[in-house]
Amino acid sequence: MLKNYNLNTRFQRVFIYIFLTILLIITIVPIWLLIVNATRSTVEIQQGLSAMPSTHLIENYRILLGRGLNLWRGFMNSLFVAAATTIISVYFSLLTAYGIVVYDFPGKRLFSNFIVILVMIPMQLSIVGFYQYMSRLGLTDNYASLILPAIASAGSVFFGKQYLESIVIKDLIDAGRVDGASEIGIFHRIMMPLAIPGAVTIGIFAFIASWNNFFNAFILISSIEKYTLPMLVQTLRGDVYRTEYGAIYLGLAVTIVPIIVIYALFSRYIVSGIAMGSVKE
Amino acid sequence: MVLDKSERKQSRSKVIVRRRFKKNYYGYLFIAPFVIGFLVFGLYPIFNTLYLSFTDTTLLSKEANFVGLSNFQRLFADDVFTNAVKNTWLLWILNFIPQIGIAMLLSVWFTSARLKLRAVGIWRALFFLPNLLMPAAIAALFFSLFSFYGPVNQFMVRAGLLPEAKQFLQDPMVARGLVIFIQWWMWFGATIIILMAGMTSISISLYESAMVDGASGLDMFWRITLPLLKPILIYVFVTSLVGGMQMFDIPYLLTDGRGSPSGSIMTNNILMYLKFSSSKGHIGAASAVGVLVFIMTSVCALGIFYFLRERD
Numbered sequence: 203m204l205k206n207y208n209l210n211t212r213f214q215r216v217f218i219y220i221f222l223t224i225l226l227i228i229t230i231v232p233i234w235l236l237i238v239n240a241t242r243s244t245v246e247i248q249q250g251l252s253a254m255p256s257t258h259l260i261e262n263y264r265i266l267l268g269r270g271l272n273l274w275r276g277f278m279n280s281l282f283v284a285a286a287t288t289i290i291s292v293y294f295s296l297l298t299a300y301g302i303v304v305y306d307f308p309g310k311r312l313f314s315n316f317i318v319i320l321v322m323i324p325m326q327l328s329i330v331g332f333y334q335y336m337s338r339l340g341l342t343d344n345y346a347s348l349i350l351p352a353i354a355s356a357g358s359v360f361f362g363k364q365y366l367e368s369i370v371i372k373d374l375i376d377a378g379r380v381d382g383a384s385e386i387g388i389f390h391r392i393m394m395p396l397a398i399p400g401a402v403t404i405g406i407f408a409f410i411a412s413w414n415n416f417f418n419a420f421i422l423i424s425s426i427e428k429y430t431l432p433m434l435v436q437t438l439r440g441d442v443y444r445t446e447y448g449a450i451y452l453g454l455a456v457t458i459v460p461i462i463v464i465y466a467l468f469s470r471y472i473v474s475g476i477a478m479g480s481v482k483e
Numbered sequence: 484m485v486l487d488k489s490e491r492k493q494s495r496s497k498v499i500v501r502r503r504f505k506k507n508y509y510g511y512l513f514i515a516p517f518v519i520g521f522l523v524f525g526l527y528p529i530f531n532t533l534y535l536s537f538t539d540t541t542l543l544s545k546e547a548n549f550v551g552l553s554n555f556q557r558l559f560a561d562d563v564f565t566n567a568v569k570n571t572w573l574l575w576i577l578n579f580i581p582q583i584g585i586a587m588l589l590s591v592w593f594t595s596a597r598l599k600l601r602a603v604g605i606w607r608a609l610f611f612l613p614n615l616l617m618p619a620a621i622a623a624l625f626f627s628l629f630s631f632y633g634p635v636n637q638f639m640v641r642a643g644l645l646p647e648a649k650q651f652l653q654d655p656m657v658a659r660g661l662v663i664f665i666q667w668w669m670w671f672g673a674t675i676i677i678l679m680a681g682m683t684s685i686s687i688s689l690y691e692s693a694m695v696d697g698a699s700g701l702d703m704f705w706r707i708t709l710p711l712l713k714p715i716l717i718y719v720f721v722t723s724l725v726g727g728m729q730m731f732d733i734p735y736l737l738t739d740g741r742g743s744p745s746g747s748i749m750t751n752n753i754l755m756y757l758k759f760s761s762s763k764g765h766i767g768a769a770s771a772v773g774v775l776v777f778i779m780t781s782v783c784a785l786g787i788f789y790f791l792r793e794r795d
Contacts (some may be wrong), residue, residue: 211597211598214598215598215600217498222589222606225610226609226610228614228668229609229610229612229668229672230609230612232613232624232625232628232668233612233613233616233714235628235634236624247634248632250606250634250637250641251634251637251638268547272730273607294520295517295669297512297516297517298513298516298517298735300513301510301512301513302514304510304512305506305507305508305510306507306510307507307508307509307510310510313514319785320521320525322722322725322784322788323722323725323784324728324729324776324777324780324781324784325525325529326729326752326771327532327729327752327755327773327774327777327780328525328528328777329528329532329755329773330532330535330759330766330773331527331529331530331531331532331533331534331535331770331773332524332528332531332532333759334531334766336529346555350520350524351520351524351525353516353517353519353520354517354518354521354524354525355519356521358738359517379506385512385513386512389513391750410615413617414615414616414617414619414665415619416619416731416732417731419489420756431617432617432619432620433619434619435617435619435623435736436619436623436736438623439539439623439626439627439736445632447627450623451624451627454620454623454624455576457617457619457620458616458617458620461615461616461617462612462615462616464615465608465612465615469608472611473604473607473608473676476611476677477677477679478680
C-alpha cells in the first residue's frame with residue numbers, strides 16, 4: 203500500500219511540474235517577447251516570432267529617440283519622483299511606526315486600528331478634489347503634489363509597525379535615555395541603523411509603486427518636459443510610432459528592465475515584504 | 484548597605500518608569516507628521532471631492548454653484564455610469580476567481596510536506612514578477628501584441644488557427660478577456676505569496692494529529708487550512724476589491740482610453756477621468772463619480788472586513 207501511495211505521489215508530482223511549467227510560460231512569454239523584440243528590427247518582428255534576441259538594438263534606439271520622444275528626460279523625471287517619494291515614505295513611516303511601537307500614549311490603539319482601515323480605504327478616488335485643491339495652491343504640474351503625500355502612506359506605516367515590533371528592544375532605548383540622548387536622537391542614532399532591513403523593504407515598495415504610478419501623474423502633471431515614464435508610454439502608442447514595432451518594444455523595455463533588475467537584486471526582501479504585510483495576527 | 488543599594492536601584496527604576504510614562508506623550512510628536520500629512524493630503528481632498536460633487540464646478544469657470552444632488556441624479560440616469568460600474572465589477576470578479584483559485588491550488592502544492600516540490604522559492608518568485616511591472620507598459624505591450632499586424636495575428640494565421648488577421652481589440656469579448664487575463668496575470672503570483680505565508684503559519688501538529696485520525700488531504704484542506712486561513716483570505720479579498728474598483732491603467736491604455744470597443748472595458752475610473760478631462764473639465768461631475776465609487780467600495784470593503792471577522 204505504501205508503494206502505491208509513493209507511485210501516486212510521483213505521478214502527481216509530474217503532473218504538477220507540467221502544470222507549473224505551462225503557467226511559467228504564460229507568465230514569462232509576454233515579458234520575454236517584449237525584451238527580445240526590443241532588439242529586433244521591425245521587418246524581423248513582422249516576419250514572425252522569435253525567442254532569440256537580434257542585433258538591431260541600436261537602430262531601434264535611434265528610431266525611438268529620433269521622433270521627438272525625450273525618453274531619458276522621462277527616465278530621469280521618474281527616477282527623481284520615485285527616489286524622493288521613497289526617502290520621504292521610508293523616513294516618515296518609520297517615524298510614525300516608532301511612535302506607535304515605543305510609546306504608550308492614550309489613543310494609541312485607536313490610531314493603529316485607524317491605520318489598518320486607511321490601508322483599505324480607496325484614497326485614489328478623491329483625486330479630483332486633490333487636483334482642484336493643488337491647483338488652488340498652485341501645485342499642479344509640480345512634482346510636490348506627487349511626492350509630498352508620501353508623508354502619510356498608511357501601508358508603509360503598517361509594515362513599519364510590524365517590522366519594528368519584531369526588532370525594538372526597550373532596554374536599548376532606556377540605555378540611550380540614561381546616556382542622555384533625546385527621544386528623537388534615540389530614533390535617529392539607535393533605531394534607524396537597526397531598522398535598515400525594514401527600511402529597505404519599505405523603500406523598494408515605495409519606489410516601485412511610484413515608478414509605476416500612471417494615474418496620479420497623468421492627472422496632476424501637464425507639461426511635456428515633466429512627463430514621467432508611464433506617461434511617455436502613451437506617446438509610444440501614438441501615431442508617430444505606428445509601424446515602428448522595434449522602437450515601441452524598446453521604449454517599453456526601458457520602463458520595465460530597471461524593475462526587473464531591482465527584483466533580481468532584492469527579490470528576497472520583496473517576497474518577504476509581501477508576506478509580512480499580510481500576516482497580521 | 485546591600486539593602487540600601489537595592490532600594491536605590493528600585494527608586495531609580497521607579498524614576499525611569501515615571502519618566503517613561505511622561506515620555507509616552509512623545510508618541511504624539513512622532514505621529515504628528517503623519518497626522519498632519521494625512522489631514523492635508525488625505526482627509527481634506529476627500530472632503531473637497533465631496534464638496535465639489537454638490538457643485539457645478541468646471542476647470543475653466545472660477546465660480547461654482549451649489550446644485551444639490553443633481554450631479555448624482557444625472558449619473559444614476561446615465562447608462563454610461565451604470566455600465567461602467569457593472570463592467571468594473573465584472574472585470575474584477577472574473578479575474579479574482581481564477582486568481583484566488585490558481586493561487587490556492589499552487590499554495591497548497593508548494594507547502595505540501597508530502598509532495599516536497601523543488602525550487603518552490605524560484606517558481607514563486609517568477610510567478611510574482613509581472614506584479615512589479617508598470618501596468619501602463621503592460622497595457623501598451625498587449626495592445627501591440629494583439630494589434631492587427633501584431634505577433635499574435637501573425638502566429639495564429641501562420642499556424643492556421645485563423646483564416647485571416649483579426650481586429651482583436653475591436654471585439655468586446657476579446658477586449659474584456661484581455662483585461663481580465665492581464666489582471667489575473669499580474670496578481671496571481673502576489674496572492675500565492677500571501678496565501679503561503681498564511682499556510683506556513685498554521686501549526687504542523689494540527690495536520691499531524693488529523694493524519695493520525697485518518698483524515699485525507701482534502702479533509703485537512705477544508706477542516707484545517709481553509710478555516711485558519713480566513714483572516715488572510717479576507718485581506719486578499721478586500722485589498723483586491725479595493726484595487727479592482729479603481730482599475731484604470733490597463734483598460735485605459737489597452738484601447739482608445741474611452742472603454743472601447745462599445746464601452747466594454749469602460750471602468751469607474753475611466754469614466755471619472757473622462758468627465759474630468761472633458762472639454763469643459765466638469766470636475767463637479769467627476770467628483771460625483773469618485774464619491775459614489777468611494778462609498779460603494781468602502782462600504783463593501785469594511786462590510787466584508789467586519790462582517791466576516793466578528794463571527795470567529
